[in-house]
Amino acid sequence: MSIRERAASADIAQKELWSLGEQERVKAIKNIALNLQEKKGLIIEANKKDIEKAHEEGLSEALIDRLTLNDKRIEDMAESVMSVASSPKVVGEIISEYKRDDGLLIQKERIPLGVIAMIFESRPNVVVDSSVLALKSGNAICLKGGKEALESNKILTQIVKESIQDIVDPNVIQLLDSKEDVAEIISLKESIDLVIPRGGEDLIQYIYENAKVPVIAHFKGLCHIYVHKDADLKKAHDICINAKVQRPGVCNAMETLLVHRDIAESFLSKLLPDLDEESVEIRGCPQTCQIFKKSMSANLSDYFTEYLDKILSIKVVHSLEEAISHINEHGTQHTESIVAQDPEAIKIFQKKIDASCLMANASTRFNDGGELGLGAELGISTTKLHAYGPMGAREITTTRFIVNGDGHIRK
């Protein structure tokens, strides 16, 4: 079947999915969680093939980490599936209701967008997260993963389809082979309602500039943490280690650390050896290099680089304002965090920075649909239209007006 035909069959299946009751959609989603746990062995086996191939092809450690599925990650996937299942109803939700004095009743109803195309690289959990969010929101989804995760994506899609086939036409979920053309997907404006690209910068830029279909892009995550002069340094230390080390290959990891000069010496002289211990390479401003001799000297382009690896840029700043300007110049509207005690400083930071997620006294790693209460996510939008920040089921819906009268005419 051609991509066009598969999108058309997804479109037909979507109408059926939309017309189901909420309980049926939830049941389909719960089946997926059960089957993921039951078929863990099969998943790990398929994933091993992808990982072996990745080693042969010399992919980076961070990329291989993104690709890897293990017991814990499959459990996490199943858990986030259950969390989407139990999240509030989205399809058919009446989000506002207003009766005019003349009796005309105006309601706004939440409805699915239709057929969504998800174009992604590496992380195979995207197959499961996107499928369950699509099911929850009444949308069909066409998944186009990277070739490096082909075996993992295939087995996960198969499990999803098997889990739902007694409830809804499984064409509502489509896995497009990696040979199929992204160019064709993004031109199908009659059959695809939205494209969400996740992955390398070049892929996203290409899609953003060439798509005929609407796109919500997940550009890069060059996330900063700023440690203010009054910060609790113990908390700041733990937050920075967590944000850099816990999973360096993902978009919400810290890439640049900004430190107020008043506490730079005391803070960095403790933090940097600990980061070094964790094999993090430090690229610092002159003052950083002075405090920690093993630091490399950062150049200007380092501050524009999303490493997705165990590398950290550091800059000592003179003020909160300098930190804010640095972030507004180098940030990517993804996640920015301040560690401070003064509520006024926090307020200014959260007001003046242009980003989809502004944190205080918390690790940037929390900017994730699962952590922020969406159950799972389709990606993190770094553009403002339609959705800004992590996208859950609600973010792939729209609303329409339902107006009921009794012979009402306009004066």
Next chain:
Amino acid sequence: MSIRERAASADIAQKELWSLGEQERVKAIKNIALNLQEKKGLIIEANKKDIEKAHEEGLSEALIDRLTLNDKRIEDMAESVMSVASSPKVVGEIISEYKRDDGLLIQKERIPLGVIAMIFESRPNVVVDSSVLALKSGNAICLKGGKEALESNKILTQIVKESIQDIVDPNVIQLLDSKEDVAEIISLKESIDLVIPRGGEDLIQYIYENAKVPVIAHFKGLCHIYVHKDADLKKAHDICINAKVQRPGVCNAMETLLVHRDIAESFLSKLLPDLDEESVEIRGCPQTCQIFKKSMSANLSDYFTEYLDKILSIKVVHSLEEAISHINEHGTQHTESIVAQDPEAIKIFQKKIDASCLMANASTRFNDGGELGLGAELGISTTKLHAYGPMGAREITTTRFIVNGDGHIRK
């Protein structure tokens, strides 16, 4: 100043507008209402120049109607300004709040988009409606009207700017001369966050296909009314007259009437002479022509035509299902209305038709931001992303996450 410079100055002014308190924004908006009423004479005088020119250039009666400002229309404008002023707060609204078991507080805050460009034709009230909705939502706006309304747009913009200048930098509102290039506006992706085109089909299509900036388009409004077999024929009659005749030049006027065959004879034999009396030209299917001899014969393209004039296409249909298919094939996702008593028929109609506003027993003319409780509107979006249907202040905002912790790190 170049368009780029003016967009940049709007961007700076927008930051100031956003940082104001809600009361100040409301005061600025109320000043506009007062000044519109006070300067009614000046407005009508300027508008007369546009109308004279329109007559000289032989514009259609419907277009001249769209252009015309009179006492009542200026009063209506002022009234909708007051209604926007008193509508619920938009900027800074916390739309959801959720505290995790571990104490991490997650809030979603409503924020402005930034700088909006409005490209429109004819109706000068767009200047006022768009300006107040921008002020309410903390956005700057660049207005690019048609040359046919130049004098009216100039005086209205001047009144708006004078009304707000003691409260906020008036650069937040920009009127771009009609000579300036639409092509440049839609390419300024660094300084403009959203383009909203309203007007002729060709203009919108051109912008939609060429813009580098995100676009929410208001395509055409080919609105249908379907009169079901069990309809209250008196109500149906009044609704049809209202939807066709009250203001035929606007997008929510009825363009095609579908009538169930069981009541076609009794309904149309009364309605069509009354429409004829109102100088409406009838283009009907063979059965319509039989019932009312003065009908012209409709051809297939008539059912795809948005007349924006006193012309009506009519088709007798065999069933609710035929009406639904006809609308899904010919409609423009704008406004579709059923006149019926059976709640099941209404439910099916409102469920199965793909449109941003689905009505029952009410005139299509109600699909308008002012009528549906938004105070005013920037246009009616006929595409699903970001906003679908009438766009008020809320529809030109986005939301961001504000996350507050106390040393939280991710496990």
